[in-house]
Amino acid sequence: GAGVSQSPSNKVTEKGKDVELRCDPISGHTALYWYRQSLGQGLEFLIYFQGNSAPDKSGLPSDRFSAERTGGSVSTLTIQRTQQEDSAVYLCASSLAGRETDTQYFGPGTRLTVL
């Protein structure tokens, strides 16, 4: 079946603008994760959704970052008032039920460049 998809694949924005990044998880997967991959910080966890439970937001770097997941499927990561240090590749992953033994399947990522 189809894998995790993300859009856009590339996004260039100006400092101070808001951006929205979208993730479509694998159908039937109840767990969804956002990670960020940057030169300075490597791969770091941002946020985790599991079913209807409250999301784990412990990895969000500032209150400019937020995410939602509508209908338990598609997720949107929003970055407000973007800064140059937000430039990174944003990766989304999904897993069947969020158990540690469930494989996380990653999308191709969205490359965000903040000018």
Added chain:
Amino acid sequence: AQSVTQPDIHITVSEGASLELRCNYSYGATPYLFWYVQSPGQGLQLLLKYFSGDTLVQGIKGFEAEFKRSQSSFNLRKPSVHWSDAAEYFCAVELPGANNLFFGTGTRLTVIP
């Protein structure tokens, strides 16, 4: 401090040669262990994982990894590297009860003819 360490930033091997990529972790309990590969412009793909049991795990693409508790290591190996193996390799851990993976900084593999 809790960490996942991949001491080799970049490794170059000849095609057909053997490969070993190192990974060490520092956590109070034994975490679940993973190796992912990322090819240019691609997402992360799981190569193999270890949760318990046999400490030598087999993965896709001819890769294997061995968990050594005494050394807190989970090194990735392949007996004969192919040019298509050139990519970035990430070791990752997940702590029991946690919601996310913690990644090492990655090792970039170059394969020369």
